[in-house]
Amino acid sequence: MTLVVGVDIGNSTTEACAAEIDEDGRIGYLAGALARTSGVKGTTENVAGVVEAVRDALAAAGRDPAGLHAILINEATPVISGLAMETITETIITESTMIGHNPDTPGGAGLGVGTTVGLADLPGCAPGSPVICVVGAGVDYERAAEGINAATARGVPVTGAIVHGDDANLIANRLCRAIPVVDEVTLVDKVPLGMPAAVEVAEPGRTIRTLSNSYGIATVFQLDPEQTRMIAAVARALVGNRSAVVVRTPTGDITDRRIPAGGLTLVGETARRVVEVDAGAEEIMATLRGVRPLADAAGEPGTHVGGMLARVRGTMSELTATPVGEVRIKDVLAVDTFVPQRVTGGLAGEFALENAVALAAMVRTSRGPMERLAARLRVALGVPVLIGGVEADMAVLGALTTPGxxxxxxxxxxxxxxxxxxxxxxxxxxxxxxxxxxxxxxxxxxxxxxxxxxxxxxxxxxxxxxxxxxxxxxxxxxxxxxxxxxxxxxxxxxxxxxxxxxxxxxxxxxxxxxxxxxxxxxxxxxxxxxxxxxxxxxxxxxxxxxxxxxxxxxxxxxxxxxxxxxxxxxxxxxxxxxxxxxNVRGTEGPRNAVATGLVAHYAANAGLRGELVDRALG
Amino acid sequence: MTLVVGVDIGNSTTEACAAEIDEDGRIGYLAGALARTSGVKGTTENVAGVVEAVRDALAAAGRDPAGLHAILINEATPVISGLAMETITETIITESTMIGHNPDTPGGAGLGVGTTVGLADLPGCAPGSPVICVVGAGVDYERAAEGINAATARGVPVTGAIVHGDDANLIANRLCRAIPVVDEVTLVDKVPLGMPAAVEVAEPGRTIRTLSNSYGIATVFQLDPEQTRMIAAVARALVGNRSAVVVRTPTGDITDRRIPAGGLTLVGETARRVVEVDAGAEEIMATLRGVRPLADAAGEPGTHVGGMLARVRGTMSELTATPVGEVRIKDVLAVDTFVPQRVTGGLAGEFALENAVALAAMVRTSRGPMERLAARLRVALGVPVLIGGVEADMAVLGALTTPGxxxxxxxxxxxxxxxxxxxxxxxxxxxxxxxxxxxxxxxxxxxxxxxxxxxxxxxxxxxxxxxxxxxxxxxxxxxxxxxxxxxxxxxxxxxxxxxxxxxxxxxxxxxxxxxxxxxxxxxxxxxxxxxxxxxxxxxxxxxxxxxxxxxxxxxxxxxxxxxxxxxxxxxxxxxxxxxxxxNVRGTEGPRNAVATGLVAHYAANAGLRGELVDRALG
Amino acid sequence: MLSGDLRDRDKRDRPTVVVRYRPDPANRLCLREIGAGLEEEGVPFRAEPVERGQDHATARELAYAAALASHLGVGVGVDAAGNTCVHHAKLPPDVPVMAGPPSTARRMGHNAARLVVGIAFKK
Amino acid sequence: MLSGDLRDRDKRDRPTVVVRYRPDPANRLCLREIGAGLEEEGVPFRAEPVERGQDHATARELAYAAALASHLGVGVGVDAAGNTCVHHAKLPPDVPVMAGPPSTARRMGHNAARLVVGIAFKK
Ligand SMILES: Nc1ncnc2c1ncn2[C@@H]1O[C@H](COP(=O)(O)OP(=O)(O)O)[C@@H](O)[C@H]1O
Ligand SMILES: Nc1ncnc2c1ncn2[C@@H]1O[C@H](COP(=O)(O)OP(=O)(O)O)[C@@H](O)[C@H]1O
Ligand SMILES: [Mg+2]
Ligand SMILES: [Mg+2]
The missing domain is CATH 3.30.420.40 (ATPase, nucleotide binding domain)
Structure with a gap:
């Protein structure tokens, strides 16, 4: 009986399979074990993890490490991956045209339209023209409500309020005439005064309907088609909110900017194509399909994607001790994603979901370090270490031990x-x-x-x-x-x-x-x-x-x-x-396939054993 | 000043717009109103709805009906739609291989494998071979638990239970050895006895892992690849369940059958294509794009889709008093959907989500009835009724009154x-x-x-x-x-x-x-x-x-x-x-566009008025 | 009052549904069924015979008192004949959640439990 | 006991958070702030001075008694200095939900309300 342990060193996990093989090559599987891979896959740092997995497998099998005949490791092509993510859109508010945040507790409900006036200036307002009251930091809700009620009593129609504190319901509950109140506007001091504005709050469980509609804003501010075209982005940004404020400033604007992320060059074995990263994942993957198999990928220097790929390449070069110039990107997966980001120019800490593209890149390194690893392992464990078949072949052999x-x-x-x-x-x-x-x-x-x-x-x-x-x-x-x-x-x-x-x-x-x-x-x-x-x-x-x-x-x-x-x-x-x-060997679930395959391969190729041992030792 | 009311008769809603027009054709909009359309759009049944909407609009405008100059209705091309839905998959269980229902309160957790044995037969079981206990209707939970405990005590490994009542936890709580229990199996008497079976219950908040996996079932029943191929559909049907039972009967089977729904023939102005309905909505819509504009559509006689389109056509013919042969289907929208349906052969009232295709068909009828309707309206209201411009033109005119x-x-x-x-x-x-x-x-x-x-x-x-x-x-x-x-x-x-x-x-x-x-x-x-x-x-x-x-x-x-x-x-x-x-006229929201457009059109074409009135009266 | 409440709470340190019943051989089976319904749903409960002087209370009155005594706010009352009532401490005393004859005892147990769990009642 | 409970319930027919406080000029502002926090979240409450003989109760004890008296199971206690504590009837007496100095009164009011509403606490 020959006691061997198959070992699979993965990027994350090192798996071991202990087995005894009899004279006729029949295998008696004993136990499996796993450990965290120490260091980067395929490098000599892996020794610690392998030693742990082998020891655990033998212990679980109840076998003395002294009886171990050989360790089988796979001829891995080290495959290492890198990740990067790049935001490709940005929402910018110039001047304060819009307050699109969603406080937990806005007050009142409905739409109010009027000119923005500070609370302190309400007494100076002429009766008859509607106003929106702006309540600054530190103002008590009772004072705010009194000020608004006094103005209403004088015939000044206060139609809505914009408030600094978390006071919307406290104020709304104290008003003689119900109005919508948007609160928690942290930068309320930046709200321009004397400008036409609209405040909208939806009923609980609903979303606003007027300010999220271009024609709603046009109706409120009596805009012509050309002006309406200018504010369409504001309406778009407010879709789905429960409350919102729009102030019409002469030059205020909000833009949905696409950030030029740069071009990704995909070099196939026969073709070479460039795709803009901000075109999105679908476009990138379609381009990739067109040049496959991929020989390498590069990013436009000086752009976001250039930096992104340079980072991946640099990390890989460092980890694998390969010159940067020799690192080849063999596959790319692009995924559309979004990132919550604070809106530039927002007045209440508004967040916008910006589009982003995540790229995973896969790099194939040379086989070199595997041989060095085998030598180190032999020293550490004191047994022959054989580099067995190709990883994929071993995985197939192991997978086939799954019942069915x-x-x-x-x-x-x-x-x-x-x-x-x-x-x-x-x-x-x-x-x-x-x-x-x-x-x-x-x-x-x-x-x-x-x-x-x-x-x-x-x-x-x-x-x-x-x-x-x-x-x-x-x-x-x-x-x-x-x-x-x-x-x-x-x-x-x-x-x-x-x-x-x-x-x-x-x-x-x-x-x-x-x-x-x-x-x-x-x-x-x-x-x-x-x-x-x-x-x-x-x-x-x-x-x-x-x-x-x-x-x-x-x-x-x-x-x-x-x-x-x-x-x-x-x-x-x-x-x-x-x-x-x-369910590898009917017991291991989706784990241990390569380690099991190494044992199976070793048993099936009993005749070659001597040669392999020689090679590993040589 | 001329008082007119524009009226738009929709499939569902009749809308009216009252306005006064001065000598120079300037319009003073007074009020809008709406009523449920009475009867099928474009037929004389509409009179009641129109009378109601006109009356309401005049009342809202504070105008005496006696001063009404004319009613304007649109030259609608009556467009009527029909709906039908057809299930295109069916899940059938032959013999009882699978119990895939999701009782609210299964008991225990884990996987049990053994031969099915009725509770009453447990005393006759030989120690050593694992069994799954089947508890029939009317058995008290204490008796069930006692029976299972007695068997366990004798060395009969009871590894799971299948129960008729809602008793799973009551039984599980009384057992000396924890086992998974699936309950509320209404047709428990049909569970075959003496067969290898597996019972799996997942922890709360999780789904089963073994019986929803082909190789899990293969491991449990030691199936070879050919047998595994046969049970793949069982595993598929159990994906996402919290509990399940699989009984291995010699000829038991479960199939995912596609129901031949028949071919849909789409006749374009230049091409004619046939598409199978069970190919799904995407295929149908792609075929439609290929033949557009659609001249007519037909279903294969004797198939589901044939019946479906015949029903739509029949309804349309009846509603519009057009011979069936003259009804033309001018557009089709196919939507993929699913329908929860009871599984044929299930033992516990299992439901499966079957795929279905919903078809909406649009039929264009002749203009005839509109003229008759106008005549009837004139009688009912005692004022001239003018059939104005084309519906789409009127809608555009009305929509353009939206600010912005x-x-x-x-x-x-x-x-x-x-x-x-x-x-x-x-x-x-x-x-x-x-x-x-x-x-x-x-x-x-x-x-x-x-x-x-x-x-x-x-x-x-x-x-x-x-x-x-x-x-x-x-x-x-x-x-x-x-x-x-x-x-x-x-x-x-x-x-x-x-x-x-x-x-x-x-x-x-x-x-x-x-x-x-x-x-x-x-x-x-x-x-x-x-x-x-x-x-x-x-x-x-x-x-x-x-x-x-x-x-x-x-x-x-x-x-x-x-x-x-x-x-x-x-x-x-x-x-x-x-x-x-x-926001029609800045006040009506998305309603009243056609009615408003009719008024605008009338005012703009003041010179034609006499002629139109003559035509309506003629 | 605070101390009174606290003393009462000592008894109910574990959150349970409280079942109050008139001790009577006629309703013994009902009690077992109510308990079975609660247990199947996985909700803890404790059963208490009514105190002296409460012998005339109806199932609804017992259920309401039980709900007030329950840490979970849910009570079941069982009268001498085995009629049951399910109540919640936050409901007005005269508006019980549901009530039924002895044959529905198991379902009442299930539904008292579901009131706690917050899932729709069993029909 | 049943009748005692019922009498108590007469007072609390409307579901409210109960705020129990030691009457003292030093904590008057705190009370207003607690009320403001509750009101902003839209949860009804009632404030009650403590009964005679409870003058030595801590904010936590007051909060717990208030929680037991609350139809919603949520109570706030305020001691003479304006320290506040938020408690829930289903928690052990010595494990309050949160407590803080006078400066946090508004936030305590918000969070007592959120305990009822079932949304995450305000920081
Ligand atoms: N129980 C689990 N559920 C979900 N994902 C898991 C679980 N255990 C490990 N993973 C994931 O598996 C990945 C590592 O897989 P592994 O096969 O060990 O990697 P490698 O083959 O690269 O060594 C990690 O992304 C980890 O999050
Ligand atoms: N408040 C509403 N919210 C959502 N859908 C509505 C509302 N009111 C009506 N509908 C829908 O509008 C449709 C009828 O639209 P309508 O324009 O009146 O039809 P038509 O033009 O055919 O007369 C119906 O499907 C109805 O359900
Ligand atoms: Mg607020
Ligand atoms: Mg159950």
């Missing part, structure tokens, strides 16, 4: 940095592809779209379901079921959306609803994994026809996700093929 | 049965188009997708926001705001989703969450109105280029919706044109 899987098979390995796929019509002919974009991109989309600036929390949101604390003693889960507790929840969880991690419930410190967070999470997974799964299968399938694949086995850390496998199942359902999450 | 709107203008009239569009580079050259599908189709999609079978409620869901009664004293609205009440809500509202209509809150008697209902509502609006708005603008725009339109004015009853105008604004935003909801 058969040929022709395709595997989809959903990792952290890359989505890898391979197809095998039989065990000898394996086609494979490595695509940029996987779990880490999903995490980073969740982080930026929710404006969290907390990748750890984003990773938790990706991996675990949500709930909302509805009282101190119960939470409601995404699917509507409630769970009760004997002990009260901590006050900081109250009314918050929680992520139910395996180490407890963590409140999400953002104002998004549970449904919104769920949507962002699911959309990020769809845009990365469903897109990449189809892209990958299309590229490896015989004649590009996914229907010719018999079985799809989904593998990798992201296949452990609680919803990604369902999404992929749904996406490939229409092709009428068998698809599901792998 | 200018030329070149396009109008989008979002009605009940049809979406109409017209474009005018100047007031004389108007291009128009009538498309099938509008508010009524949205209502019917909401009705069927939510399985309500209550069009009145579906109409309310379309028109008003939702809320959820979270306690007896407060509701939470769609946007997360809460509203408090002094009086308790009725118990039948408790924990239900409510629609906040103008006549009060109505509970929605369905198990959908608020978010789900909201999604269905918004998706229905998008699929009908956004699709039709773009389709319409594309067809009327100069050279098909929407960017050449300066202003889009949205009109019609559906433009009063609380979210459709925002959706359309968002959809046309990218074209950089001014778009918004109309």
């Amino acid at each position: 899987a058969g040929l022709p098979v395709a595997i989809l390995d959903l990792g952290g940095g890359s989505t890898d796929a391979a197809v095998a019509a039989d065990e000898a002919r394996v086609e494979s592809v490595h695509l940029a974009g996987a779990g880490d991109l999903v995490t980073s989309l969740i982080d930026s779209e929710l404006g969290l600036e907390n990748p750890g929390l984003a990773e938790e949101i990706k991996k675990f379901p949500l709930a909302k604390a509805e009282s101190f003693f119960h939470i409601r889960m995404e699917d509507g079921t409630a769970r009760f507790f004997d002990e009260p929840l901590p006050p900081d969880a109250f009314a918050r959306v929680l992520v139910l991690t395996d180490t407890g419930m963590h409140p999400i410190p953002a104002r998004h609803t549970m449904e919104k967070i769920r949507q962002v999470r699911r959309a990020a997974k769809e845009r990365v994994f469903v897109v990449n799964a189809l892209r990958a299968l299309e590229q490896v399938a015989p004649r590009g026809n996914i229907r010719e694949i018999g079985f799809v086995v989904v593998l990798g850390g992201s296949a452990l996700d609680f919803e990604i496998p369902d999404m992929i199942a749904q996406a490939v359902a229409e092709f009428g093929i068998v698809s599901g999450t792998g | 709107a200018g030329l070149p203008v396009a109008i989008l009239d979002l009605g009940g049965g049809s979406t109409d569009a017209a474009v005018a580079a100047d007031e004389a050259r108007v291009e128009s188009v009538h498309l099938a599908g509008a508010g009524d189709l949205v209502t019917s999609l909401i009705d069927s997708e939510l399985g309500l079978e209550n069009p009145g409620l579906a109409e309310e869901i379309k028109k008003f926001p939702l809320a959820k009664a979270e306690s007896f004293f407060h509701i939470r609205m769609e946007d997360g705001t809460a509203r408090f009440f002094d009086e308790p809500l009725p118990p039948d509202a408790f924990a239900r989703v409510l629609v906040l209509t103008d006549t009060g809150m109505h509970p929605i008697p369905a198990r959908h969450t608020m978010e789900k209902i909201r999604q269905v509502r918004r998706a229905a609006k998008e699929r009908v109105f956004v699709v039709n708005a773009l389709r319409a603008l594309e067809q009327v725009a100069p050279r098909g280029n929407i960017r050449e339109i300066g202003f889009v004015v949205v009109l019609g009853g559906s433009a009063l919706d609380f979210e459709i105008p925002d959706m359309i604004a968002q959809a046309v935003a990218e074209f950089g044109i001014v778009s918004g909801t109309g």
Whole structure:
């Protein structure tokens, strides 16, 4: 009996599979184990992680490390990914034409139109012409209400108010005549006085209708078609708000600017095409399809995309000790996203959802470091280390230990940095592809779209379901079921959306609803994994026809996700093929395929063993 | 001064506009009014509605009907729409291989695998081989738990249970060894005994992972690749469930059948194409684009679509007193939808969401009845009735009374049965188009997708926001705001989703969450109105280029919706044109455009007046 | 008053639905069914016989008192014949959530629980 | 006990947050601010001076008693110095929701209201 351990060093995870092989090459699988990959995949930093995984696998198998015959590692083509994101639109308000923020508690309801007047100046207003009252910082709500009521009594029609403090209902409740009041306008001092203005507040649960409509604003300010054209962007920016203010200043303007992000040059083996990044993900991916297979990609120097790709290339060069000039970008995944950003020129801390493009780039480095790693491992563990077959071939061999899987098979390995796929019509002919974009991109989309600036929390949101604390003693889960507790929840969880991690419930410190967070999470997974799964299968399938694949086995850390496998199942359902999450050796789920494949390969090629050992030692 | 009333008879609504015109043709608009259209548009049944609208408009204007000079009605091309929906997939379970329903309260968690045994037969089971216990109707939970515990004590591993009553937790709580329990299996007697089976229940808030995965089922039942291929549909059907049972019967099967719905023949002016309805909406609409303008459409006799179009044609023929053979279908809108349907062969009242295609068809009838209607109206009101200009021209004239709107203008009239569009580079050259599908189709999609079978409620869901009664004293609205009440809500509202209509809150008697209902509502609006708005603008725009339109004015009853105008604004935003909801005469909102246009046209063509009156009287 | 409230609260440190019943052999099965309904929904409860002097209380009165005594604000009352009533502490005393004859006891248990959980009632 | 509870409930037929305070000129402004916070959020409340014999109660004790007396289960306590505490009837007496010095009174009012409304607290 020969005791061996197959080891797969991934970008994130190092997996091990311990097995005994008898004289006839029959395999007795003993145990699997995993550890965090130490350092960058394919470098000598990996030793610590490998040692840990091997030790754990042997311990789980109840075998003495002294009896170990060999370690099998795969001939990985180190594939490393980089991520970058670039905002491509910007909302700018020049002068203060618009206050589009959404205070929690605006007051009153309806539309008010008039000239802006400071509270202190109300007594000087002539009766008859409608005014909008501007209440500055530090003014007490009772004084504000008194001032407005006094003006109304004198025949000055006060039709709306713009307020600094969180006082809208306090003021509205004290007025003789009901008017809409927009509050929490932090920079209220910048609201120009003496200008025509409109204030609109919708009923609870509704959105404004007049100021979000170009013709509504035109009606209010009696604009002609040419002037209406100028304010169309204001109306557009206010769509969906519960309250808004529009002040008509002579030169005020709001623009929706596209930021020139620069051109991305995609160099194929036969063609070379340039696409503008601000054209969006769809355009970029279509261009990529036109030049595939990609030989390299470059960004226009001096532009955003130039900087973006230079960063990716620099990181890769550093990590892999390869000269920058030799780093080749072999795949790109572009995803349309949005980033909440503070509006330049806003008066109340308004945020706008700006469009952005996220790019994941995949770099293939040379094989060099693998040999050095093997040598170091041999020293650390004191046993021969064999560099086995190609990673994709090993993954296929491992995947085929899944009950029910058969040929022709395709595997989809959903990792952290890359989505890898391979197809095998039989065990000898394996086609494979490595695509940029996987779990880490999903995490980073969740982080930026929710404006969290907390990748750890984003990773938790990706991996675990949500709930909302509805009282101190119960939470409601995404699917509507409630769970009760004997002990009260901590006050900081109250009314918050929680992520139910395996180490407890963590409140999400953002104002998004549970449904919104769920949507962002699911959309990020769809845009990365469903897109990449189809892209990958299309590229490896015989004649590009996914229907010719018999079985799809989904593998990798992201296949452990609680919803990604369902999404992929749904996406490939229409092709009428068998698809599901792998269950390596009937026990390991989607983990351990490559490590298992290395053992299987070793057992099947018993005759070559001597030679391989020699090579590893040589 | 000449007192006239312009009247627009729509499919749903009859609108009137009263005005006085002076010697120089200057118009003094007095008042607008509306009434439900009585009978089918363009028929003599309309008299009652017109009389009501005219009377109301004059009353609102404070004018004596005796002083009325003339009624102006438009030269409508009666456009009538029909709707039909056809299910194109069907899920059938032969023998009982799968129980995929989602009871509210399954018990335990995890996966159990074993042979199915009736509770009464447990004492006869040999120790050692795992069993799944089947508990029939009328068995008390204590007896069930005792029986299972006794078997466990004897060394019979009971690994799961399938139960008739709503008893899963009651049984699970009384067991010595925790097992998953699926309950509320209404036809439990049909579960075959002595067969290998698996029971899976997920933790609250999660979905099952093993039985929804082909390889999970293969692992459980040790299936080979060929057998795995056979059960792939079972796994697919269970994706997203919280609990499930799979029984492996020798010939059991589940199929996802496509129902041959038949071919739809689209006859264009120059081409003729046939498209299979079960190919889905996208294919149908692409085919339609290929043959446009449509001259007629026909369904394959003897198929579902044949029946569908025959029904539409029959209804139209009846309503308009036109021979069936002369009814021409001038536009079709196909929308992909789904219908919750009971699964044939299910054991627990399982529902599956089956795919369906909804078709709206638009029929143009002859002008005949309009003349008869004018004659009847003259008798009923005792004043001259003039048939004015073409409907689309009048709508453009009326829309241009919206402040801020200018030329070149396009109008989008979002009605009940049809979406109409017209474009005018100047007031004389108007291009128009009538498309099938509008508010009524949205209502019917909401009705069927939510399985309500209550069009009145579906109409309310379309028109008003939702809320959820979270306690007896407060509701939470769609946007997360809460509203408090002094009086308790009725118990039948408790924990239900409510629609906040103008006549009060109505509970929605369905198990959908608020978010789900909201999604269905918004998706229905998008699929009908956004699709039709773009389709319409594309067809009327100069050279098909929407960017050449300066202003889009949205009109019609559906433009009063609380979210459709925002959706359309968002959809046309990218074209950089001014778009918004109309505000006819600065006061009427999106209503009264045609009625107003009739008055404007009459005033502008003062010289022709005599002739028109003669014609109407002649 | 504060101390009175506190003493009462000592008994109910755990949040439960309170079931108050008239001790009577005729309603024993009903009590079991109500408990089963609550347990199946996963909501904790405690059952208490009524105190002396309350022998004439109706199911509704018992239910309301039980709701006030419940940490979750939900009470069930059972009269001698097994008629049940479900009540909520925030409702007026004469407006119970629902009530029914002995045959509906299980459903009343389910619905008392659902009142706490906040899901729609079982029909 | 039932009748006692009912008498208490007569006072609180309308659902309100209860604010209990020690009558003292030093905390008058605080009370106004608490009320302002509650009103801005649209949640009804009633303010009650503490009864005789409760003169030594802390803001937390007052808040808890107020929460028990509140139909909505939410109470605010204000001591003589204007320190405030927000409490919920379903929490253990010694675990208040939040507490703060006089300068935070307005925010305490907002958050007492948000506890009722079920939206995240104002910082
Ligand atoms: N339980 C889980 N649910 C969802 N995602 C997971 C889970 N565990 C790991 N992941 C994700 O899997 C990715 C790493 O996958 P892995 O296969 O370990 O990567 P690699 O093959 O690159 O080593 C990360 O993005 C991580 O977030
Ligand atoms: N307030 C409203 N919100 C949303 N939809 C509305 C509203 N009022 C009417 N509708 C819808 O408008 C449609 C009728 O539009 P209308 O312009 O009156 O039709 P037509 O032009 O065919 O007479 C119906 O589908 C109706 O549901
Ligand atoms: Mg406010
Ligand atoms: Mg149950």
